[in-house]
Amino acid sequence: MAVxxxxxxxxxxxxxxxxxxxxxxxxxxxxPNYKIIKAVKDISFSIEKGEMVAFIGPNGAxxxxxxxxxxxxLYPDSGDINILGLNPKKDRKKLAYEIGCxxxxxxxxxxxxxxxxxxxxxxxxxxxPDSQVEKKIKEFIxxxxxxxxxxxxxxxxxxxxxxRCEIVASLIHEPKILFLDxxxxxxxxxxxxxxxxxxxxxxxxxKTTVVLTSHDVSDxxxxxxxxxxxxxxxxxxxxxxxxxxxxYLNKKIVEAKMKEPVNLEDEEGITIxxxxxxxxKMEVDTKKKSIADAxxxxxxxxxxxxxxxxxxxxxxxxxxxxxGEKE
Amino acid sequence: xxxxxxxxxNIIFMILNNACFIIQWVIIxxxxxxVGGYSFKQILLLWGIAAGTFGxxxxxxxxxxxxxxxxxTGKLDAYLIQPKNVLISSITSSVEVSCIGDMIYGxxxxxxYGFSIKNxxxxxxxxxxxxxxxxxxxxIFGSLSFWFGRVEIVANTINNLMTTFATYPEGIFKGFVKxxxxxxxxxxxxxYIPINLLKExxxxxxxxxxxxxxxxxxxxxxxxxxxxxxxxxxxxxxARV
Numbered sequence: 258m259a260v261x262x263x264x265x266x267x268x269x270x271x272x273x274x275x276x277x278x279x280x281x282x283x284x285x286x287x288x289p290n291y292k293i294i295k296a297v298k299d300i301s302f303s304i305e306k307g308e309m310v311a312f313i314g315p316n317g318a319x320x321x322x323x324x325x326x327x328x329x330x331l332y333p334d335s336g337d338i339n340i341l342g343l344n345p346k347k348d349r350k351k352l353a354y355e356i357g358c359x360x361x362x363x364x365x366x367x368x369x370x371x372x373x374x375x376x377x378x379x380x381x382x383x384x385x386p387d388s389q390v391e392k393k394i395k396e397f398i399x400x401x402x403x404x405x406x407x408x409x410x411x412x413x414x415x416x417x418x419x420x421r422c423e424i425v426a427s428l429i430h431e432p433k434i435l436f437l438d439x440x441x442x443x444x445x446x447x448x449x450x451x452x453x454x455x456x457x458x459x460x461x462x463x464k465t466t467v468v469l470t471s472h473d474v475s476d477x478x479x480x481x482x483x484x485x486x487x488x489x490x491x492x493x494x495x496x497x498x499x500x501x502x503x504x505y506l507n508k509k510i511v512e513a514k515m516k517e518p519v520n521l522e523d524e525e526g527i528t529i530x531x532x533x534x535x536x537x538k539m540e541v542d543t544k545k546k547s548i549a550d551a552x553x554x555x556x557x558x559x560x561x562x563x564x565x566x567x568x569x570x571x572x573x574x575x576x577x578x579x580x581g582e583k584e
Numbered sequence: 585x586x587x588x589x590x591x592x593x594n595i596i597f598m599i600l601n602n603a604c605f606i607i608q609w610v611i612i613x614x615x616x617x618x619v620g621g622y623s624f625k626q627i628l629l630l631w632g633i634a635a636g637t638f639g640x641x642x643x644x645x646x647x648x649x650x651x652x653x654x655x656x657t658g659k660l661d662a663y664l665i666q667p668k669n670v671l672i673s674s675i676t677s678s679v680e681v682s683c684i685g686d687m688i689y690g691x692x693x694x695x696x697y698g699f700s701i702k703n704x705x706x707x708x709x710x711x712x713x714x715x716x717x718x719x720x721x722x723x724i725f726g727s728l729s730f731w732f733g734r735v736e737i738v739a740n741t742i743n744n745l746m747t748t749f750a751t752y753p754e755g756i757f758k759g760f761v762k763x764x765x766x767x768x769x770x771x772x773x774x775x776y777i778p779i780n781l782l783k784e785x786x787x788x789x790x791x792x793x794x795x796x797x798x799x800x801x802x803x804x805x806x807x808x809x810x811x812x813x814x815x816x817x818x819x820x821x822x823a824r825v
Binding site for chain 1: 666
């Protein structure tokens with residue numbers, strides 16, 4: 258069953274254009290010039306219950322705008338959104354009971370209150386009975402390991418602790434869908450990993466549908482089975498993570514350490530990335546040339562050490578972004 | 585609020601601050617018995633109502649006076665994802681402690697004017713209606729930000745004018761200014777009619793105040809929600825402090 262359906266969604270922003278300098282400022286008062294920016298252009302997709310979907314794209318691609326429309330923050334210009342049978346435009350309040358949002362760049366917690374008080378406050382906002390909130394908090398303290406700082410005002414918490422609390426606050430009402438907008442922004446690798454484990458556990462235990470945006474590719478790689486890539490307001494790719502890797506991973510990186518220097522030139526299916534005589538790094542397009550052929554070129558007897566690896570997902574994604582730019 | 589000292593000093597200094605202004609009126613009334621049709625006691629009541637309504641508006645609806653900024657910096661996002669009324673949650677999201685001082689000062693002035701159960705009930709009632717009108721006016725002008733962006737200056741000017749003019753007797757204003765007081769700057773409904781009503785009750789005038797209060801609240805909600813459809817959020821980093 259689809260919990261999120263988006264049909265032909267569009268949103269434009271009107272932006273005032275100011276010419277350079279003081280003269281430009283004066284002119285913009287008398288005769289303002291506007292430019293219409295199409296933030297989201299006619300996008301459609303649907304997400305099933307329990308899915309974890311990465312919603313990614315370069316800065317300014319329209320990810321946040323789309324998420325804001327899905328959560329009822331922004332009004333779409335045209336198109337339909339259906340979240341759990343509700344229209345965010347009309348049923349914003351009803352929808353709010355069903356969804357949770359974490360915006361990595363924006364704090365929802367009250368900084369002068371302790372996490373405990375914050376959770377109680379959010380419980381009250383969602384009209385939950387006190388006993389239920391207490392039970393939930395107890396559960397989350399264990400699950401998210403909050404014991405240590407549950408009674409420390411939020412302003413004194415580290416960023417990692419704060420984000421953990423932000424996530425808990427957005428889960429207190431057991432949302433069916435969780436929107437995470439860059440939840441790991443600015444966090445260290447250990448905390449990032451913790452947050453990922455938590456998101457995964459939550460998805461497993463509560464069957465929560467997760468829509469995630471992030472610029473951190475390992476977030477996406479480790480969490481999501483499906484990727485929607487947006488660029489310039491349009492969906493450029495909507496596919497499973499497996500397919501994405503499969504289609505783009507026909508290129509391998511071969512790194513070899515040699516006994517004797519080899520001199521290789523670029524040829525069909527092979528691109529030399531680095532050639533320092535004894536150390537060689539090349540990209541092999543396995544559609545055009547097999548790995549075995551590539552190794553033969555190196556003369557196998559000469560190889561001291563060899564490493565064959567996939568192109569990092571990061572590189573795949575940025576190449577998709579760039580393809581989008583060209584179009 | 586960090587500690588008790590700042591909490592209480594904020595309140596006490598606000599009371600003292602208000603009390604300072606009465607001195608000029610003591611001097612004026614030592615020369616003249618009647619200014620703009622008000623006796624000295626009525627001036628005290630005028631100050632009482634002005635401080636009381638200001639206190640109610642800025643204590644309970646502090647963020648209404650920063651609505652323009654809330655809209656422009658995208659801070660409404662946090663309230664839009666909560667299942668509660670956006671306007672009410674955003675304007676009541678913090679309190680101004682010093683306004684407790686204003687409210688206390690208002691009641692002191694009422695005692696000096698003349699305490700009776702009837703006066704106290706009316707004073708309480710008009711503190712609330714006046715506070716609601718002042719806050720609604722702030723919401724109305726703040727909501728213009730949805731259309732015109734940075735309108736803080738206009739909104740702040742209107743809010744300041746409301747406070748500045750609220751402490752002068754009605755009789756000294758004539759013509760256009762007086763029209764303003766019953767339209768754009770509704771001081772008439774916040775201060776002047778209530779003062780008349782404490783002196784001499786009239787059901788008609790009482791009804792007018794109630795009606796106007798509801799009208800302002802309705803207009804505030806209407807404009808805010810009309811504008812909310814144009815809300816464009818923002819990606820500025822910000823924290824709730």
